[in-house]
Amino acid sequence: MVLSKTASESDVSVHSTFASRYVRTSLPRFKMPEESIPKDAAYQIINDELMLDGNPRLNLASFVTTWMEPECDKLIMASINKNYVDMDEYPVTTELQNRCVNMIAHLFNAPLEENEAAVGVGTVGSSEAIMLAGLAFKRKWQNKRKQEGKPYDKPNIVTGANVQVCWEKFARYFEVELKEVKLSEGYYVMDPAKAVELVDENTICVAAILGSTLNGEFEDVKRLNDLLVEKNKETGWDTPIHVDAASGGFIAPFIYPELEWDFRLPLVKSINVSGHKYGLVYAGIGWAIWRSKEDLPEELIFHINYLGADQPTFTLNFSKGSSQVIAQYYQLIRLGYEGYKNVMENCRDNMIVLKEGLEKMGRFNIVSKDDGVPLVAFTLKDPHNFDEFQISDLLRRFGWIVPAYSMPPDAQHITVLRVVIREDFSRTLAERLVADIEKVLHELDSLTAKIKMLSGTSSVTVHEVVKDNGQVVVAKKSALETQREITAIWKKFVLDRKKLNDKMNGVC
């Protein structure tokens, strides 16, 4: 145990933290401090700084779970010191992971026999899961090409331009070309017909998204499957499908059970889902499931032996905490099918409440569909005077974090605001958000009116730029030119923000 030296100040242990010297010295930022400090001081100092972080539950940008039951918190804390990878030492925890894999595989209708074990693994998130799935496809394709005596140095993957950033990472790190199907205005997901056109002999797989990050839409995996089956028949290339069900995987089975998107479609060989999104677990858990043993090349698997039985593992991370795996199992048995269904139905209902509240204001176009991940993506009908970024900024004052994004190519001129409805976003919160958005619109309207008024009556020579802190500048030119200038200034401001946000389509 550490013995903190209190030699320097005899009764420092008696002082209340805020009476001690620790809160008036600068906190180390670049170098390790020489001396220890009491644990209460360390706790207080860090806790206080963290107060300035956003409130996770009001972070409406994220799909990732921000609330769990206290009983589960207890289980989490109790297992926080268990290194998941020590399968020998923690066989029960390992078995819980296996149970989760099997449950999820069955949820996705994997074609398993009665006592056959499913093929899958728990990961730290969908990023790791996608990389593993991509690796499996790459290796399978390489092996096939080697056998056929054909070149295997230029693998590619076909996806929509709406993919989450981890697909780009996979492509860059594992040296696979990313062939993106461009979006168009009004059509913000991957078009199956265009995707299949892009498929060539070097395509290792086509990736479809169930629950697009930008507007929550489910891509038409069935149609993709049908078109790809046809093309495969013609070409003999046998191109498979991967479904990135990071968000949708724990939604579709409960409220859209008839929707065919999973292993019921023969070309779907692997699926990833985030346990920490609608799997209702805190950040740090994802799942990758393969259709069958054949879809996961044996040479990628490392075999670890525990309790005399073979435990195959295929992950990028090694040591990691066990808490989230246990929490996922808790949720699966605590809620069961009926519980998850109830949660998703609640989310959907609250989403409708929010959507209708926004529509009623008459200022927004709803870009998200009703069917899909429960979120509301909306744009301003008239972005002439102010745009979505300003609304997002002003909402922060009320405590809400509502992000504004521009769409990827070729719809970069469209900007949306997006609110994700999570389990813990109740109806009261939805109604409050609607009220606050109304307040924000009102404030922006009056700012705009102020500009117009000032520019009409002004005859001064100062140039000012209207900023969102309310300072209005008066222009020296005529009213029309003034408005043009002001609009140009707004536009520049917005475009600068858009450039900043351009690369940030990664929040999930």
Added chain:
Amino acid sequence: MVISSTVSHPDEQNESIACTFASRYVREQVPKFKMPENSIPKDAAYRIINDELMLDGKPRLNLASFVTTWMEPECDKLIMDSLNKNYVDMDEYPVTTELQNRCVNIIAHLFNAPIGSEETAVGVGTVGSSEAIMLAGLAFKRKWQTKRKAEGKPYDKPNIVTGANVQVCWEQFARYFEVELKEVKLTEDYYVMDPLKAVEMVDENTICVAAILGSTLTGEFEDVKLLNELLTKKNKETGWDTPIHVDAASGGFVAPFLYPDLLWDFRLPLVKSINVSGHKYGLVYPGIGWVVWRHKADLPDDLVFHINYLGSDQPTFTLNFSKGSSQIIAQYYQFIRLGFEGYKNVMENCLANTRTLKEGIEKTGRFKIVSKDIGVPLVAFSLKDSSKHTVFEIADHLRKYGWIVPAYTMPADAKHIAVLRVVIREDFSCSLAERLVSDIEKVVNLLDTLPSSINSKDAHVAVIASETSEEVKKDITETQAEILRYWKKLVDGKRVGAC
């Protein structure tokens, strides 16, 4: 919120007040393959899972692992509070992001990175050393490819030179990122990578040489300084400019405090990146590692993704995206709570307890100590005489007392050596060390009374060995090797992966 419906079982009206162990939930089979149809009360779910988990090993008695198993309650509080923060939302949690950056800088300075006083360090927090190593390896691979392309030479056969004692994640890196692994074989009594042999293996396709500070098997520090000198010479001759990566997963938080004069880090010019596990001697719960690069130039820009927050550029280079923030905050807590003196005290305690354990084991007279005094605080020991019983049996019997002490065979070319290994962590006090020694003595005495449990099918090795040593057909080494091969078959393919 979830409303559990109790309508489905109208015959049990008092369900919500029944004590869990009086309810029906503990007499039904727990779901294992398919999601259950109905919800169950949260107390029942908690109780069922908690009870099953009682049969897991006790983390603090798991002497196989380097990974931290105890932290102060104040830190536990910070961890609980940040469980629901998704680390990657940098926009929303700017303070948490800044804490990570502070940790990176603190660690870079600890490793003597040549940073100017106003310069920020280049590094990132990861989920563990595995991710850190993959990122470092990727950076080397990309740099080398770029260089070869510029020279107009082939770049399709990269390789990496390491010792055969590397942790399994290097093999993973090699396999997943299509890099050849050239391993320097070990020999009896030399269980780390020999710098001379390593440098011999370097060729034009070598993207880097990886040295380990704190070998998993024996805790030894490899001689990075010698490697640096030899490689500098070779680079001068060949012009290949081969760099070094130091896998300081365990040693990175030991060497600076116990052996500050040991040259192994960025003080050596060829060392371009270092990884360290925050969750080993960084004294944080599992789930945090760090990788630091010497200089911006050592991290190719096309691997870095730029995310913008608060108007400023936040470059990121990780394999994982969404993950919890708890461990990062916990790492920062440890840095400011302990400071240099605190970490030094912890490591000195570990060293003292290692000595206690080592001396206790030596005193039994039955074991040979394989680990060195300088290195990661652990004791690796083999049986002087494994003809009748093996270390695997000792490991088995120790479990009865609650201890988890692993037994491993060395990798090639020392596969006939098997050791027991006890890792001394922060929370392994002197009293526990003394208790372990006495329990080991008990086990050894017990085994003395038991017949050799080696299968008679393995003919040469049977009962003969202990009494009539002259009649043994093979010499003791071969016998021991055979016994161990037999045991190895039982524990077939057990990876030395636990870290």
